[in-house]
Structures are given as structure tokens and as C-alpha cells.
Amino acid sequence: MKRLALKSKDVRIGVFVCHCGSNIAGYLDCKAVADYASTLPGVVYSTTNLYTCSESGIAEIKRAITEKKLTRVVVASCSPRTHEPLFKSACKEAGLNPYLFEMVNIRDQCSWVHMNSRDEATEKAKNLVRMGVAKAWFLEPQEDFEMPIEARVAVIGGGVAGLSAAESLADMGVSVVLIEKSPQLGGLTLKLNSLAPHLHNPDDLVNPLIERVEHHPKIKVYKESSIKKIEGYVGNYRIELDVKDQGVIQEAVSAVVVAVGAKPYIPQGLYGYDGERVITQFELEQRLKSKGVGDAKNVVMIQCVGARSQTEGEKSYCSRICCATAVKNALILKERFPDIKVSILYRDIQTYGSDFEAMLWKARSMGVRFYVYDPSDPPKVADNAVLVRSKIFSDDVLELPADIVVLSTPLVASDEAPVIANLMRIPTDANNFFLEAHVKLRPLDFATDGVFLCGSCRFPCTSEEARIQGMGAAARVGALLAKGKVISSALVAEVDSSTCCGCQGCLRICPYGAITYDEGRHVCQVNPILCKGCGACTAACPSQSVQLKGFRPSQLLPQVRAAMESLKEMFVSCEL
């Protein structure tokens, strides 16, 4: 194999082998590793520490950098995930570029997994250190990217989630542009008759919120607007809107909150839906709010219509809020018309938590009837009744008289969701709900920096949950904006345009939308602010044109070779 040529004058490596108390020293000979390191080409200083991460360990690193004029530091200790930032800061404080630091894991990857083979573990640690030193030879100084960021945010969607986000942000001193497609703020909530579980009037929640938002000095509201274009990245978004009676407007913002909500599913062709006698739960809300239910004596509600289904065209998920809504409306019907008979046909009654469960108990005590049905044998809607086989009573089919049949259908993604997803290149799932960065730990962030989400466009939720998520998204934005700048690690991908052939393999594989294609020059380019340094693009590139700084082939291949060869065999000290 070819020997690698280097300029040896600039490389003065310091190696620090950590005992980690007894975590490493208890299982391998640290002194032997440090002695071995001192024989490696380029290593001018080699020592052991009890705890390199302790105050004294850090002080020693800084002192060695100054006294021995080190130009590279290698620490052989635990996982980079624990103390790499600490060691890098130490280098920086001593005047050494923090990217000239390399960490070798001889704990998690050596002493902790070879607890009964002291000699072999010591040999392995020596090999690992040799690999780290090989890489250290080829490290390059780097600078982090800093970009100033202005406290100005766009919120797309003027329902409860969007309004809550806007209000929260504005109270924190952030300028907000609120964009709503309809003439009226308030979204789906304002169209409801009442809010579970306490049966509050939605106007009492939404109207004061709308009032605050419309009159807040820090919020600009655009109604009856559609978004034509959203370009850019965190700190630098440009939005083009078409606003009724105002024409095309440009807005520049640093971050975007997506709150476009959801809409009720219309169960065409299911259960004889006709919008008159067989209606949706949402349509029932409208009637309860206005004209009422006439002289209906029997109401039968059917849950999970078009939901929890594997049938083409229907939805597979449980829409979370429909059971609580049905129980709420059943309660209201009973309160208004004590003699009305209300039955709910269900698969599972999803009145989760404390207040919703209490609502269920109240409904039962008021005489609302509950019948479970099996999805393989669903209810049938006849002219004056609903037929259901509820096996918990008998194998017979029950005939429940029904003047009105109410179908509880799921909330589905709004028509705006795929449009926004496309414009902003943010991901949606199979149901067109937006896909967050991490379903558990980062439910309000997108993987792409600078974009956040809240409310039913993420997944069906109650008005209170929408408010909570809106405020939460505001906090996430606040955290981004608080420092006044965005700092991005230097270890990002970079395209050599002289060898790039424009195949766009990297662009397609990038999970962060950090790569764009320059039509004019037929090459790809990486946005260093959005790049997270995952390296997927470098694996996809057929010509090694895109490389990850700090992990270039010219840095990694010597490291790999050093696993098997001695460095003296690998290197020649002549000019490249």
C-alpha cells in the first residue's frame, strides 16, 4: 500500500491517557498505553491522568499546550458524548483551535467491554490510540458558523394553536406575522358549540385570544391570505403572500411555526350519510349551537366512522377526541332534553385522563346508553333505526330507534398541509400530518432548524391541547431566538464544485433539506447552517465531491490503516 507523505514540522501531538478512576485503570495498563503513545511519530508529550475531565486534568491539558507548544491534543478516555465539549473548550482557552482535538474512547469501547482480559485490553487501547494519533495528523483547524438572527417569526394558521403561539411569542417581545387563509380567526374551535370537559363556551376562550392578538403591537395579522412561496432557512426565511385586497406581500422572518390545523372527515357513502338525518358529530355541534335537533326523540351515535380502519380511503388512526366529543354532546342533549334517548355505539371508549373519564361517568348516570360493537360486524343504519349486534348482551341484533344518527368521524389533515409541506420541504406522514423531529422528546420541532409545529396539523387534539402546544412551540422558538445568533458546528459537509457532476444523490438523501442544486452551474451546494454533519451525503456521492469536514477520506483512511499497520510503516516524512 502507498505510504502517506506529510509535513512533519507542524505536528506536535500531546496524548493524555485517562485512568477514569478505576473505570479504565482497573482493566488495562494506562501507563503502558501512555509510554507506547510517546513512541508514535508526532507525539511530543504523553502522560496519564486520574481524571482528565477534572479541574486538574483540564489545567494539565492547557499547561501542556502552552509549555510544549502542542498543535494537536489527543485524549484517550471515555465517550465523546460525555466530555468532548469540555476538552475542546480547554483547547480553545489555551489558544489551540478546538477542532485540532481528537478523542479516543478506551472506556466504553475498551475497558468496559473487556473487563477480564487486562493484557489484550491494553493492546487494544494502544491500537486505538495509534488510530487516534493517525487521524490527529490530518486534522484541520475549523471555525464555527455564527449568524445573527432577528426576533421575527411567522405563524401559519390562525386557529387556537396559532393564536396561542403568536400571543406567547409577542409577549416575549418577538415580532409576529400571523397568516390565516379564511376571513375569520379562531379556526375550528370557534365553530364548536361547547368545549369538553367543563362545557365552556368556546367564545369565552377564543374571543379574548383573538382580541389580544389583533390588538397586540407586536403582531401583524394577514387574513384571507394564501402563501405563494417560502424560501430560505433558519434566520433567513422569505415568505411571499397573496393577501386579499392587498396583493402580493413579502415578509422576511427568522423562524416559522406551522399551525394549519385539521378538518372533519366527511363520510361519503358510509352508514347512509346524507347530512340531514345521518350527520357528522361536527354537524351536530352546529345544530346544537343554532337551530337545535328539532323534535328528535332518539339519537344514536356511531364511533370510529372512517377511523381505525384498514379500508382504502378510510383512516387507520384513532382520532383521539371523538369519544370525548360524543360523550360531551350526549350529555348536552340529555341536559337540554331530559327525555331524549341517546345511545353511543363504540369499539373502545377513549375518554382518557381525569376530567374526560368523569364526564363518561356522568353521562352514564344520566342514562346515556353505551353498546360495544365489533369492527368485523359494524352497525347498519336503517330507515328509522340502527341495527347493532352487541355481543356483550346477546348474539341477537338490537334494533335501536333513531331519529338522528350521528357519525363520529376523525379529524383529517387540512388541505393546506401538503401545500405547506411542499413549499417548505418539511415532512408529513402517511396521513399528511406533519412529522416532528422526535415523536416523544421533540414533539413540537421539525428536524429542520427554524421550523416548528403545533395543534391538529400534528395530530388531532383538543382545544386545550392545541393551546398548550401553541405555547410550547413559542417556547421552542424563544429558545432559538434568545441568543440573538445561530451557532452552527464547523463540521459540516462541503461540495467540491470542480468534481461535482450534479447527480443530486446527496440532495435526495439529506434528511435536513440542507443541500440545494444550482441550476446555472449544475452542481450541488451545502447550506452550512442547516447541515447537521450526519454524513449521509458523503456516502451517496459517487465521486467523493461532497466531503464531511473533520471526517474526510484523507482523515479517515489513515485512521483505518493505523488499526493494522504501524505509523512508521505508513508515513514517510517528505513533501506531499
Place this chain on the structure above:
Amino acid sequence: MIRDKEHHVLVIGGGIAGIQVSLDLAEMGFFVHMVEKLPSIGGKMAQLDKTFPTNDCAI
């Protein structure tokens, strides 16, 4: 935003909710004092093996 004076907040409880609220407030520029009655933070989540629905490790 929060630049003129340093504001202090107390968070009682070091489970996932306490941790998240502390991190968010700290990132926004607040100084957070977090009090936890057990010897270390992590709460109930630290006792779980994996979490639903992704079966990620709880730690």
C-alpha cells in the same frame, strides 16, 4: 428579549417535565434553580426500559 436583567426561576422536580421546562427556560435566558428530592434527576422515566411507540431506550 430577556437581556436587561437576569431573571431567576425555581423548578421543583427533576423528572422529564422538570428537565424540559428547565432546559427551555435556560435556553430562553432565564436562570433556573432545579430542586430534586432524589439523589439524581430522571424521575420515573429513568426506571423505564423502553418508551412507546418507538421502543427507544428511555435513558
Place this chain on the structure above:
Amino acid sequence: MDVGRHPKIELIAYSEVEKIDGTVGAFDVTIRKKARYVDESKCTGCGACAEKCPTRVPDPYNEGLGERKAIYRYFAQGIPSTYTIDPDACRHLAGLRAEKEGADKSKIKKCGVCAKICQAKAIDYSQQDQIIHRQVEAIVLAVGYEVLKPEGITEYGYGRVPNVVTAIEFERLLSASGPTAGHLYRPADFVGKKKMPEHLPHAKRLAFIQCVGSRDGRRFIHCSGFCCMHSIKEAIIAKEHDSELEAWIFGMDIRAVGKGFEEYRLKAEQIGVKFVRSRVAEITKGPNGLPIVWYEDTRARRVYSREFDIVVLASACLPPKDAPLLAEKFGIELDSFGFIKTRPFAPFDSTREGIFVCGCARGPADIPESVAQASSAAARVAQVVLQEARKVAMQ
């Protein structure tokens, strides 16, 4: 980890708040820092002390299924990584106390091994509790919840019938860092034994009982929100460990209402987890010393009994034990379920201005909900603190 390293977070662990005086914008908080008998600034978390400590006690982190030493770390990756001496378990501290009370010196067993072995010289048997004060503008209560210990539900046999465990105990059994390193042994086969016996059989038949203490007119009517999901999860993971294992989930309604949850439930069905619509009547001890579950399958309209190796009780999520005490100490109200009460349309405001609440302390919530709530509570705190500051500035 992020919390431990953040320059703007002061972590005061192993401590409790004793008093809150003042009002929003100007609270004076009294905190008791309990003595660890270990100097935080010196302890490096190396663990040599625990290795040598001669005293073993049941480990609350493993729900009593395993043991830990008198000097311990709550769990391996815990932050802070400082060790703590349990004053009720440590024989040296007990000896010192007895000495002080004038007991017969020859009868006192002392130790001191940890202090001798500690290379950082961090052990300090003379450490005292410390009272410290902090001035803050707002307070967030994220004090979590408690799992119902189901001894009181006598028909389920917890504590009487062998191999009946709570869900959190089961989590410890499944966990690679738990008392059985993730092997699904039956607890009755090893708990309380001095050494883990060899060649224990693995549990092959699991029963998960939902709504234990929840949705129960005699005990707690509320639904604990996340137990259907964690039972499904535990069943799926147990089957991943062993595909031949049988897992039955007994519940009235299976509440899989979050994002991706219905799909997760479907996955469980597809890999053979059985769902029985029922409310288990009783758990008895069978002739083999294993639990027998008595239930009515409501769809079949028949009563059955069936033997299982381990029965997992999805025990209710309750407000923390000391909630009433906290409420009194902090001047806030609890709701009718015993959780911390919040104001209508202000989902994180407690009934005392300047004190906020998020997470399970407010009511049952799963992890994504708790995380979202925490972020929004942060926004609410920011809003209120800044408003107060502006008010003061204008005076």
C-alpha cells in the same frame, strides 16, 4: 446530561423545598439540602466506594426487586453522578449516632471502608443538612406522580399471590440494567434470595391487567391515561425477547389515542398479543404456586380462569403522596382528583399567582404530552415574569 452541563441551570439534588414566602416576581424559597455525607465537589463518581461497601439493602430504583449498597448512586447514568450514603442503612453512621447517644462502645459496629478507599477523599461522615435560600420570580411545580401500590386491592393478590407485580416493577425486570439483566425470570424465584440462583426458567405466559385502581368507583374514578399503552409496549418488548411467549391484555377499553398509538396496538395484535375485553375479577394462587386470573370475556359472555407465570398490574397514576402537604406548604389548591388544580383557560397556572405546574402533577400525561406541557409552561412563565418585570419597571 444537558441539564447538568448547562451554565444557566443550578441543579440542587437530594434536596427539598421547605417554605415559599413572597409573591410572584419576588419569592423567597427555603431549601433543605440533605446531607449525602459525600462532598459533591470532590466525588468523581468512580464507584470504588460502592464496590467495597459491605451493606446491602433493597433498591428502590429497582422497586425492591434488587439490592444496592448503603453508599450508592440512584442509577448508573444519574446526574449528578455524586454518590450518597443512605443514613438508615450505613452501619458506620449508625455507629456514630449510637456513640453520641452514649451506647456501649464495644457493641457498636463501625465501618469506614468507603472513606478509606476513596481516592478523592470525598467522604465526610460529619456532613450536615444545609438550609439555603433562593430568590426567584416564579416557581414551576413538576413534581410528577406516584404509582398506586395495589396491596389495598385485595382481590388482585398483590403481596400475597406470588409473581403478581406492578407495571413499573415489570419495567425493571425487562430492563438490561435491572435486577435480572433483562431476563424475564419470575420474581418469586429470586427475590429475597442471597444470590441470584442459576438456570432459572423464563416466564412464558404474561397477563396484563388494566385499570387497577383506576376507573374504579371504590378507589379512583379517573383514567390514568398511559397504562394501556405501556402494557402494550411491555407485551411487545417481552415478545421481542421471546417470540413464543404468550401475552394477554385484560382491559375494558384499550386507550391508544396518541399519534402512532393505534398503529402500535395493531402491531401488538399482529404479533399475537391477545386482547380480552374484561375487567378481571380476582387473582388467586393456583396449585403450582402461580397466579390464576379469573375474568369474564364479555364478548363470549363466559367466565374463565387461566394460569400465568407473571401477572402485571397496570396500577393507577396518582398524585404524589405528599400533594396535600405540598398544597398546604405552598398555598395552592388541589382538584377533585387530588392533582394540582389549574385555572380554566390558563392550563399551567396554579391557584396561587406565580406558581405554575406541568407534567403529571397536573394530571396523568404520557411523555410527549409532558414534554409539550413543559415547553408551554416555560412560555407561560416567561410571559408572566416579563410582564411582572415591566410592571415593576414602570413604578
